[in-house]
Amino acid sequence: MTDLASISSWTCPAPLREHARIVLGHGGGGVLSAELVEHLFLPAFTPPTTPTTPEAARPADPAALADAAVVEVAGARVAFTTDSYVVRPLFFPGGSIGELAVHGTVNDLACRGAMPLALSAGFILEEGLELDLLGRVAQAMGRAAAGVGVRLVTGDTKVVERGLADGLYVNTSGIGVVPAGIDIRPDRAAPGDRILLSGPIGEHGIAVLSVRENLEFGGDVRSDTAPLHELVAAMLAAGRTGIHTLRDPTRGGLATSLCEIAAAARVGVEFTESAIPVPPVVEAACSFLGLDPLHIANEGRLVAFVAESDADAVLAAMRAQPTGRDAVLIGTVTAEHPGVVVARTAFGGTRVVDRPLGEALPRIC
C-alpha cells in the first residue's frame, strides 16, 4: 500500500457544465424537460409584460402547467392539448403507437375534467415506410377513437428522407369541453386531500422496454394503454367539486406526477410505498435493471387528489369502472415539507421521492 495516495490528497471529479445541445434527457419528462419549458419555451412564447398587462397575458407559472390548457370560447370552457408520439417499436404487447396517440391526448383532456370532442392527427413519415404498417397504425387510431367516441377531424402528412425519422412519428391535438363548475388543475391540491391511484403501475414502460431491448422478465407484461375519460366522468359524478387534481402518470412515472403536483400546489405529499400496486413482472424487471417502478411510464392510469370528505365515494366510483377496478388510496396531502414527496417504507422508515433526472438508465450491476 506504499503507493496509495494519502487521504488528504484524495480529491474528486469534475467541472460544472451545462448542456449546450439537446440530450435525450430533455425529452424524458423529468427535471431536464421541466427546465427546457421553464427557461427556453415559456420566455420565448410569452410577450414582454408591462405593469398594465392584464393578468391573463402574464407568463404562466411554470410549476402550474397542466396536461391541457383551458380557454374560454364563447362562454364555453374548452380544454386544448397536444402531444407527439415517437415510441419505438411502433407495435408492442398491448398496443401500438396508434392507440397511444389517441388515448394519450384523450387522457390529457380528461385530466382537466374535459370530455373529449375532436382530435387532429399529424404524421411525419420516413421515406421507405411500408404502407401496410402505416395502414395498421391508422386502423389502430381509428379503432381507438371509435372506442372513445371521439372523432379524428383534421390531419396532416409530411414525408422526410430515409434516415430522418424512425419510421413514423404521430402528433395528435385534442379539444374537449369542461363541464360547468369543474375546475381540476395541479395547483388545487390542498392539505388533507386523499391521493387515489387508479391501478397497478409500470406496465406500459416495461412492456415497451421488453420488446425494444429484447428482454424477458419471466412473465407476460402488456401496456396498460386505455382511455380514461369514462373513469373521470364516473369520478366527477361521485365527487364533483371535491376532485381537485388529476394527472395521468406517463413519462417520468408516478413519482414525477406527484412531484409536479407537490410543486405546483406548494404542498407536501406523503404516500405509503406498500399501498402502490406493482405487478410482480414490473417489480422483477425493475429490480433486474435497477429502475424504480415509480419512474416507469403508464398510459392508462391516473392519480387523483380528492377532498377527504369525497374520497370514499370517488374511490368506490373508480372501482366500479373497468379502468379503475384496482384503484387504491395511497396517501395524503400535508402542509408540511411543501414541494416534497415523501414515501413511508414498509419497514417504518421514510425517504424522499424524486423525479428522474432525464432518461431512466439501467444500472450496471
Next chain:
Amino acid sequence: MRYLTEFHDPQLAATLLDTIAATATRRWTLMEVCGGQTHGIIRNGLDQLLADQVEFIHGPGCPVCVTGLEMIDRALAIAARPEVVLCSFGDMLRVPGSTTDLFTVRAHGGDVRVVYSPLDAVRLAEAHPDRQVVFFAVGFETTAPAAAMAAVTARRRQLTNFTMLVSHVLVPPAMRAVLAAPDNRVEAFLAAGHVCTVMGTGQYEPIVAEQHLPIVVTGFEPLDLLDGVRQAIDLLEAGRTELVNAYPRAVRPEGNPSARRMLEEVFVVCDRSWRGIGMIPASGWRLAPAWADLDAELRFDVADLTVTESADCHSGEVLQGRIRPPECPSFGTTCTPRRPLGATMVSAEGACAAYFQYRRLAAVDGGGR
C-alpha cells in the same frame, strides 16, 4: 420472480431489528462495501431504524464512481471518433469527464449506445462490419465475467472490428486500502454479495486473519442487509473475527468456477487508479497480452489527454468513508444530480446520489431521523 417479496417482509424485518437491538451493547461501525447495498440501506431507511446500534460507513463499491478520470476521458475521446460505436452500461453515460460526458458526445454526433450486456456490443460489431465497436468495460468482479465472455465470443467469431476499453476494478485491494488508512474506523465489513457470487469467499480469509475483523458476505434486499448486520453484530459482540456467508442462496465458497477460469484466461491483474482515491496497487484487471488485439487502448491512439478534477468535490472522502455525503460543503448546493461535481452524485450506486434522492429532507432539516 419470487425471491423479491420474501426479502421485503416487514414482520421478519421487525424481528431482525429486535434481535439486533437486544444483542448490541454499543454502537458498532460497519462498512457496507457495495454501492447497491448503500442504496438498499438508505432507500429502505435501515440506517434510521438501526441508528442506536450501527453507524454505516459507505464503502467504495460504486463501479461508475471509481472509474478513473483518465480512463473516462479516453473513452470520451474514442467515442468522438467518426468510425467508432462506443457501448457501455447506461450509468456510465452521465458520468462527467474532465470537460464533457458521453451523453454530450452523443449529442455532438458521436455514436454512443447503452447496452445491457457486453454480448450486445459483440452482436453490434457483427451486424456493422464497417464500424469499430468499442465496449467500455467498467465495474467490479461482478461485471467482469460478461466482459470476458464478450472477448472470447468476439475472437471465436473472428471479429476484427470489436475492441474493449477495460477498466475493471477489484474489491479486496480496496478493502485493504480502507483499512490501511490512518483514521480508519471500520470494525466489520458487509462484503459485496454479488462479487462473491463470482469470486467466492476465499479472498477474504486472509483479510480477516491479518486485520482481525469480521467480514459478513451480505446480499442486497432489505432482509439480506438486516441479516448481514445481525451476524456482524453477533460476531463483534462475541469478540470473534470470522468470515461468515450470510448470502448462501447466491454465494458458494468457491464462487463460480467457470467464470473465474474465463477471467483468468482473459484478464491479468494490474495497478489501477481509482477516481477520488488514487493508485491502488494490484487493484484492477486489464486484458492479458494474448488478447492485445482486442485492446481499445492499443487500437486507438489517444494522445494529449489533459485530466482535471474539481477541487470542490469531496467524493474521495465519501468513497473512503471519512465523511457522509451531507457533510460535504457542496452537497445539495453546488452539487446535485442535475449538476454533479463528482461521480458519486451521478451513479445509481453512488452514496451522494442515495442521500440526495432519499434523504434530502433530513439533510435540509439537519436531523437524521
